[in-house]
Amino acid sequence: MRNIHSIDDLRSRARRRLPAMVFDFIEGGALDELTLRRNREALDAHLLPQRVLVDTSQRHATTSILGTRLDLPLVVSPMGLLTVCHPDADVAVARAAAAAGSVFVHSPWSGCSLDEVADAAPGRTWAQIAFWNDAAETDRHIDRARGLGVETLVVAGDVAVSSKRDRDLRHGTGMPPRPPLRDVVDTALHPAWVMRWLRGRSMTWGNYRIDGRAIRMREMEAWMLRNENQTATWDDIARLRRRWKGNIVVKGVMSSEDARLAVEHGADGVFVSNHGGRQFDSQQATIEALPGIVDAVDRRATVIVDGGMRRGSDIAKAISLGADAAAAGRPFALGLAAGAQPGVARAFEVLHDELLTVMGFLGVTRIEDIPCTLIDTAGPRLGAIVAAPAAAEAAS
Numbered sequence: 301m302r303n304i305h306s307i308d309d310l311r312s313r314a315r316r317r318l319p320a321m322v323f324d325f326i327e328g329g330a331l332d333e334l335t336l337r338r339n340r341e342a343l344d345a346h347l348l349p350q351r352v353l354v355d356t357s358q359r360h361a362t363t364s365i366l367g368t369r370l371d372l373p374l375v376v377s378p379m380g381l382l383t384v385c386h387p388d389a390d391v392a393v394a395r396a397a398a399a400a401g402s403v404f405v406h407s408p409w410s411g412c413s414l415d416e417v418a419d420a421a422p423g424r425t426w427a428q429i430a431f432w433n434d435a436a437e438t439d440r441h442i443d444r445a446r447g448l449g450v451e452t453l454v455v456a457g458d459v460a461v462s463s464k465r466d467r468d469l470r471h472g473t474g475m476p477p478r479p480p481l482r483d484v485v486d487t488a489l490h491p492a493w494v495m496r497w498l499r500g501r502s503m504t505w506g507n508y509r510i511d512g513r514a515i516r517m518r519e520m521e522a523w524m525l526r527n528e529n530q531t532a533t534w535d536d537i538a539r540l541r542r543r544w545k546g547n548i549v550v551k552g553v554m555s556s557e558d559a560r561l562a563v564e565h566g567a568d569g570v571f572v573s574n575h576g577g578r579q580f581d582s583q584q585a586t587i588e589a590l591p592g593i594v595d596a597v598d599r600r601a602t603v604i605v606d607g608g609m610r611r612g613s614d615i616a617k618a619i620s621l622g623a624d625a626a627a628a629g630r631p632f633a634l635g636l637a638a639g640a641q642p643g644v645a646r647a648f649e650v651l652h653d654e655l656l657t658v659m660g661f662l663g664v665t666r667i668e669d670i671p672c673t674l675i676d677t678a679g680p681r682l683g684a685i686v687a688a689p690a691a692a693e694a695a696s
């Protein structure tokens with residue numbers, strides 16, 4: 301990991317190590333990938349104001365959200381099927397996250413069971429749940445989370461409709477995969493990945509069971525079709541509120557209206573996310589939606605945002621626009637593919653170091669002192685200094 305200096309370095313290494321169909325599964329987005337690109341473009345369009353001659357020798361990035369102390373305001377977003385990156389999968393990512401003082405969100409579509417992950421990262425594992433057609437399946441999931449001492453549930457809010465990802469369709473990446481010949485050849489040219497795949501953890505869904513055993517790859521599609529639920533509503537959040545005493549975070553919130561509804565239905569946290577551009581293409585970048593959502597939440601809930609975070613400065617921008625913490629997916633999946641647990645640990649190290657450096661230039665020693673002013677270079681407001689919600693409020 302000595303030659304890894306950025307998330308982009310991890311990405312290059314992961315690209316070399318993974319067959320193209322796996323790399324594209326991680327990296328790709330829906331349709332024309334407009335939203336995927338926009339997440340990055342919107343972050344790039346915001347610049348931060350430098351300050352000088354401030355004593356920043358004692359700076360640190362610690363913070364606390366939903367009762368969990370973090371060494372940096374960064375959480376691992378839930379990701380399904382990480383087993384394709386490396387057989388150590390979620391266990392490696394969760395361990396690296398815990399060691400870095402972060403939190404790992406376990407996905408319902410994970411290859412590892414929640415039990416295995418919570419065991420690997422006690423106190424640092426949150427559980428994502430989905431409202432399945434078979435409500436008993438969801439209830440069992442919630443009960444297991446409670447039994448394992450998990451304190452925070454993250455509700456998958458944006459999965460009622462399945463997206464179309466052209467890269468996956470071209471590679472035949474389904475469950476089970478049906479790759480064209482060129483991908484079979486390309487995969488054969490990655491023997492280390494093939495050996496890990498053959499010898500490592502088998503490709504299952506770790507969380508749900510058929511006949512008492514984990515769901516196998518060839519059974520996933522049928523299980524998914526049976527359980528996909530397009531009828532979930534805010535009433536399900538209200539019902540969840542009644543049965544779950546811990547924290548509830550709703551993921552996939554991209555509008556002020558939904559942020560308000562989440563709070564009104566008892567959510568403790570709002571997770572601003574467009575699924576990293578993997579679900580609904582042609583929508584806003586998360587960083588564009590964030591200020592309105594922060595205003596709507598009005599400090600009644602914790603706000604987390606993901607989508608395109610690749611530098612410490614991106615985390616600082618998210619905080620600057622009013623988020624309590626940022627989150628990221630692909631940087632950790634790519635770290636896992638590039639170098640198992642040490643690869644994920646390196647992703648955390650890089651982002652933590654970059655964030656501390658940015659804080660030095662911003663002239664702050666604590667996360668809560670990151671200024672609420674960004675320099676927005678995009679569009680007609682070229683060069684204008686825009687005030688983020690908190691700053692605007694303070695000024696009025």
Ligand SMILES: Cc1cc2nc3c(=O)[nH]c(=O)nc-3n(C[C@H](O)[C@H](O)[C@H](O)COP(=O)(O)O)c2cc1C
Nearest residue numbers: 377378379380407573575576606607608628629630
């Ligand atoms: C391989 C992969 C699998 C994902 N699986 C899930 C999932 O199971 N549940 C979910 O809510 N989001 C899922 N996401 C979206 C992430 O939680 C997150 O919103 C997104 O990756 C953030 O963008 P970033 O990758 O640019 O950081 C997945 C993303 C990737 C890359």
